[in-house]
Structure formats: structure tokens, C-alpha cells
Amino acid sequence: MFSPENIRDDFPIIKTGELVYLDNAATTQKPSCVINSICEYYEKYNANVHRSNYSLAEKATENYERARKKIANFLGVEEDRIIFTRGATEAINLVAYSIFLGGLLQPGDKMAVTIAEHHSNFVPWQQLCKKFEVEMRIVDTTDEGYIPIESFTEVMDEGIKLLAFTGMSNSLGVVMPYHEVCKAAREREILTVLDGAQLVPHHRVKVDEIGCDFLAFSGHKILGPMGIGVLCGRRDILEKLPPFMYGGEMIDKVTIEETTFNVLPYKFEAGTPNVEGAIGLAKAIEYVENIEWNDAVKHVMSLTKRLLEGLASIEFVEIYGPGDDRQHSIVSFNVKGLHPHDVAQYLSSRKIAVRSGHHCAQPQLRRLGIKASCRASLYIYNTKDDVDRLLRALEEIVTVFPWVMRNE
Amino acid sequence: MSNLDELYRDMLLEFYMDTSHKGELKESEHREGKNISCGDEVTLYMKHDGDRIIKASFTGDGCVVSQASASVMAHLLEGKTLEEARRLILNFISFMKGDTEDISEELKIFEGVKQFPSRVKCATLAWHTALELIEDIMKKKGN
Numbered sequence: 194m195f196s197p198e199n200i201r202d203d204f205p206i207i208k209t210g211e212l213v214y215l216d217n218a219a220t221t222q223k224p225s226c227v228i229n230s231i232c233e234y235y236e237k238y239n240a241n242v243h244r245s246n247y248s249l250a251e252k253a254t255e256n257y258e259r260a261r262k263k264i265a266n267f268l269g270v271e272e273d274r275i276i277f278t279r280g281a282t283e284a285i286n287l288v289a290y291s292i293f294l295g296g297l298l299q300p301g302d303k304m305a306v307t308i309a310e311h312h313s314n315f316v317p318w319q320q321l322c323k324k325f326e327v328e329m330r331i332v333d334t335t336d337e338g339y340i341p342i343e344s345f346t347e348v349m350d351e352g353i354k355l356l357a358f359t360g361m362s363n364s365l366g367v368v369m370p371y372h373e374v375c376k377a378a379r380e381r382e383i384l385t386v387l388d389g390a391q392l393v394p395h396h397r398v399k400v401d402e403i404g405c406d407f408l409a410f411s412g413h414k415i416l417g418p419m420g421i422g423v424l425c426g427r428r429d430i431l432e433k434l435p436p437f438m439y440g441g442e443m444i445d446k447v448t449i450e451e452t453t454f455n456v457l458p459y460k461f462e463a464g465t466p467n468v469e470g471a472i473g474l475a476k477a478i479e480y481v482e483n484i485e486w487n488d489a490v491k492h493v494m495s496l497t498k499r500l501l502e503g504l505a506s507i508e509f510v511e512i513y514g515p516g517d518d519r520q521h522s523i524v525s526f527n528v529k530g531l532h533p534h535d536v537a538q539y540l541s542s543r544k545i546a547v548r549s550g551h552h553c554a555q556p557q558l559r560r561l562g563i564k565a566s567c568r569a570s571l572y573i574y575n576t577k578d579d580v581d582r583l584l585r586a587l588e589e590i591v592t593v594f595p596w597v598m599r600n601e
Numbered sequence: 602m603s604n605l606d607e608l609y610r611d612m613l614l615e616f617y618m619d620t621s622h623k624g625e626l627k628e629s630e631h632r633e634g635k636n637i638s639c640g641d642e643v644t645l646y647m648k649h650d651g652d653r654i655i656k657a658s659f660t661g662d663g664c665v666v667s668q669a670s671a672s673v674m675a676h677l678l679e680g681k682t683l684e685e686a687r688r689l690i691l692n693f694i695s696f697m698k699g700d701t702e703d704i705s706e707e708l709k710i711f712e713g714v715k716q717f718p719s720r721v722k723c724a725t726l727a728w729h730t731a732l733e734l735i736e737d738i739m740k741k742k743g744n
């Protein structure tokens with residue numbers, strides 16, 4: 194049976210019990226097995242990969258490729274469709290640049306993103322659209338931050354060729370109907386780029402069941418190290434696309450006049466890769482796979498509900514988002530009359546870590562009519578007690594900022 | 602005193618609540634300032650006679666520290682010559698950076714902010730904005 198109490202000791206920062214860590218949407222804490230796998234790599238088999246044939250290098254290459262295979266299995270795809278990147282941001286930039294450079298979007302074409310995107314799935318498209326004279330359409334959210342399938346299909350039927358969208362918004366934790374969206378897009382032959390940065394850590398994502406053409410995510414939000422992420426793509430499109438970065442590793446043959454490129458996935462992995470990162474991420478995936486996942490998800494859902502209900506009962510707290518089971522693990526809120534920075538600072542003095550600010554999602558916050566919010570985000574090692582400590586601290590905030598009550 | 606009490610000293614909270622310098626000033630010069638990392642915005646208004654600041658005010662949304670700091674500043678700048686104001690601002694900015702301890706009594710309330718490096722920018726946002734505005738006015742006057 195899954196219980197957070199049974200796994201907390203695996204996480205050095207959580208284990209101390211000194212901090213209520215509720216900023217998991219920004220990055221998760223790492224279990225010891227991930228930390229140790231990185232040490233082990235440097236202590237026992239550090240060498241550059243794919244370059245040499247001495248045994249140390251072979252061991253490094255073997256482990257790097259085994260990591261790729263692990264992640265491929267996790268997503269239900271073949272390993273040559275797994276491209277290692279620095280994170281979701283680089284994965285999205287990689288696919289966006291390759292698509293534009295490869296002429297899959299041309300002047301006069303249309304594409305769309307949603308207003309719920311993290312800046313990293315918004316700004317690259319916006320900037321490239323400007324440069325290549327492609328029209329960028331926006332799929333709007335409801336006032337609660339959800340996007341029903343009809344809003345997606347309406348924009349699809351305006352003749353777009355590509356849709357880039359998040360499976361789960363990072364500012365509000367709203368899970369979008371990504372299965373239906375990808376299905377509707379495929380019926381219309383629209384390419385889809387699914388931002389899985391928040392989705393992958395919480396939902397079991399099988400790429401080909403969802404039917405997205407590209408998926409991007411970051412390792413550090415699913416217990417892995419920073420600086421490693423994945424772009425997973427459809428093979429026929431990846432084969433057609435030109436590389437985005439040039440350099441070592443990604444070439445086949447180089448002459449003074451010409452270069453031919455390596456096969457997938459190496460064509461998109463220029464330079465010495467983040468080997469420790471790939472190995473650490475594979476370890477994190479292994480850790481996640483060894484947990485009773487359905488129970489862990491249920492646990493996070495019940496904590497989300499507890500948090501939503503608790504916040505709703507505090508009269509001076511305003512909550513954003515639908516507030517039902519479309520919202521997973523993330524709750525954005527404000528204390529009326531108080532700036533989120535002050536709330537977060539106060540919570541920090543109570544040893545509670547939440548994020549405050551615009552969460553790299555300014556279009557979404559503007560759409561809701563706010564500039565910033567506090568965001569509490571949960572993961573599998575959080576407990577009811579963590580949630581209750583946050584709620585209690587918020588109730589007591591009036592002792593520091595007495596006007597909060599008067600502002601009512 | 603706990604760290605938090607030091608940050609939110611009573612005097613600082615009083616300046617935060619004091620809205621006498623909040624609002625637009627008609628027929629004045631103004632300047633917008635922005636803290637990119639958190640999105641806080643402040644607009645500063647100044648009325649002057651070419652030599653002295655007659656009135657100062659601010660509008661904007663922000664945390665207690667940034668609003669209190671704009672409020673104290675507007676209050677202190679009034680009546681000062683442009684040069685005196687410029688020196689006061691530079692003094693406060695160095696104080697917040699930890700380069701000097703020599704600062705007027707009213708501004709010591711920001712001492713506690715210094716232990717929160719991410720908040721120093723909140724405290725100095727209005728001051729940087731005022732500095733730009735004053736230097737602009739002085740430059741125009743010089744020409």
C-alpha cells in the first residue's frame with residue numbers, strides 16, 4: 194500500500210522534517226538513489242560517450258543508452274525517438290526551430306498555442322512566428338483556466354497546421370483534455386506539441402496512446418536532476434526535420450564542402466551530452482515505477498482536495514482555478530489585501546515553501562485579471578500534515594498583517 | 602525579534618498603510634519602474650520648480666516592502682533640491698547594498714530587509730525609478 198510516510202526517508206531534504214516543501218511544480222526533491230547514481234557515475238565510470246572504445250568509455254556509453262531505453266519504455270516508445278535535452282524549454286525550442294527551419298510552417302501558415310502556457314511554450318512560438326511570418330492563434334481558457342475540447346477544435350478549424358499546448362497548466366494545475374485534443378488534431382492532420390513538464394510527473398503518459406506528435410518534459414520535476422529533459426517525437430517527422438544544433442556527435446560525414454547527419458536520435462544531440470543527468474533521470478523513473486502509482490496519484494488528488502477545501506474555508510483567501518478534480522496537485526491563491534510576496538515571506542518564516550509571482554505564465558494570470566499569486570504544489574511525499582500546516586499558518590497571517598481581516 | 606518581525610517593523614507597516622503619497626499627480630513628470638523578477642510595477646510622479654521637488658507621489662501594485670519604501674521616499678523627497686534628493690537616493694541604495702551604515706533614522710526601518718536578498722530589489726525599486734527621473738530632469742535643465 195502506498196503511503197507518503199514510507200517514502201519520505203528516501204528524500205534527504207524531506208526527511209529532516211524541517212521544511213514543508215510545497216513548491217514541487219517548480220522542482221521536486223531528489224531521492225538518495227538518484228543522488229547516488231550521479232556520484233557513482235563520476236566515481237566509477239566517467240568517460241565521454243560514443244567516442245572511444247576503451248572499457249570505461251564503453252561502460253559510460255552503455256549506461257547512457259540504457260537510461261534512454263528506460264525512459265523510452267516509460268513513455269511506451271522506441272529509444273531512437275528519445276532525444277535528450279537540457280529540459281522542457283530546450284526540447285520545445287528544439288522542435289520549434291526544426292519545424293520552422295524545415296519549412297513545416299511557412300509564411301502565411303497558421304499555428305496556435307493556448308493562453309495557459311508556461312512562457313517556455315509560448316515565447317519560442319511567438320518569436321518564430323514573427324520571424325517567419327506565420328500567424329499565431331490563441332486558444333483561450335474559461336475564467337477558471339480550463340479549456341474545453343470545443344475551444345480547441347474551434348481554433349483547429351481555423352486552418353492551423355500546428356498546435357502547441359500544455360497537458361497541465363503550471364500556474365493553476367488545470368489538466369486539459371489532452372487525449373481528445375490530440376485525437377481531434379490528428380483527424381485534421383494538425384501537428385501537436387504537448388508540453389508535458391507538469392503532466393509527466395503526475396500522469397502515466399504513453400505517447401502513442403495519447404497520439405501527440407511531440408512531447409517535451411523536464412527531469413527535475415519528476416525526481417530527476419536538473420539540466421536533463423526529453424523531447425519525444427514521431428519518427429517519420431523527426432526523420433524529415435533538420436537538426437537544430439550543429440556540432441560533434443550529430444554528424445555522419447564531414448568534408449570541407451558538405452556534412453551529412455547522424456541517425457536518430459543523435460542527429461538532434463550535438464556535443465557532449467549530460468550523461469550524469471540521463472543516468473539520474475533513469476534512476477528517478479525507476480523509482481517512480483517502483484511505487485504503487487495509482488495509489489500515489491490518488492494520494493496527491495486527495496491532498497489537493499483537502500487543500501482546496503481548506504483554503505475555501507478561509508474567508509480572506511481567494512482561490513483561482515476550477516476547484517474540482519480537473520485541478521491536480523497545484524493550487525494558486527491570494528490573501529486578499531496582501532501581495533503574494535509578503536504571504537510567501539511570512540510562510541517561509543513558518544518553514545513552509547510556496548512560490549509567489551507570475552509563475553512564468555503572464556498571459557494566463559492577465560487573463561484571470563491578476564498580476565501574481567501564491568502557488569502551493571504537492572507531490573507524492575507530501576502529507577496531510579503538510580497541508581494542514583499551510584492552512585493553519587494562513588489562518589494566523591492576521592497576527593502579522595492585521596489589516597487582512599479589515600480589507601474584507 | 603524574529604527575522605520576520607525585523608522585516609515587517611511597525612514603522613514600515615505604518616508607511617505601507619499611509620496612503621497620503623499614493624495616487625497620480627496632475628501636471629507632473631513621471632517615470633515607470635519594473636521589477637522583472639516579480640512583475641512589481643511602480644510609477645513615480647514629481648512636481649518641481651526646476652530646483653526643488655514640490656510634490657512627489659506614486660502609484661503601483663506591489664508587496665509591503667516596495668509600497669512602504671515608495672511611501673517613505675515620496676515623503677522624504679518633498680522639499681529637497683534635486684541634488685539633495687539625488688544624494689539621498691544614492692545613499693539609500695548603498696545602504697541597502699550593504700556599502701554604508703550611515704543612513705538617516707527613518708530609513709533604518711529597512712535594515713531588516715537586508716537579510717532577505719530577494720527582497721532588497723523590492724525596497725529599492727521606487728528609489729531607482731526616482732533616480733532615473735531626477736537625473737532626467739537635471740539633464741534637461743542643464744541643456
Ligand SMILES: Cc1ncc(COP(=O)(O)O)c(C=O)c1O
Binds near residue numbers: 279280
Ligand atoms: C508547464 C511547463 N512547461 C515548461 C516548463 C519549463 O521547464 P524547464 O524550466 O525545466 O525547462 C515548466 C517549468 O516550470 C512548466 O511548468
